[in-house]
Amino acid sequence: MNSDIVVGKWKQLKGQMTQWWAEWFDDDSAWMTGNNDWLSGILQEDYGKRQEGVSSEETPH
Template identity: 55%
Template sequence: MNWDIVEGKWEQLKGSVKEKWGDLTDDDLTQMAGNRDKMAGKLQERYGWTKQDAEKNVDDFFRDR
């Protein structure tokens, strides 16, 4: 999915993101606002992943949306 579309539909997608990554808080989701880099950064922080792993997880998740 194109990241412009993700940002535009963020309010609709937040529930799916929270379901997938339950350690993210509502504040995290609000701060991300559909931004890929912010999302990958929060996943790194919450799950201890490398930058590459976080980016891959984000890309894989949104590719199927």
């Protein structure tokens, strides 16, 4: 598993927890921070999956 995938999943979890905390305490700036972390985690995980797919393809000789 690519490290980008793991880091992306961690960012998603951290973002979701920050969003939950922000909703609990009604903090809009924390909610935006959590949302940005969550989105960047999705993008980083997708990048890692694509990178892993490209590296696993065989090159023709």
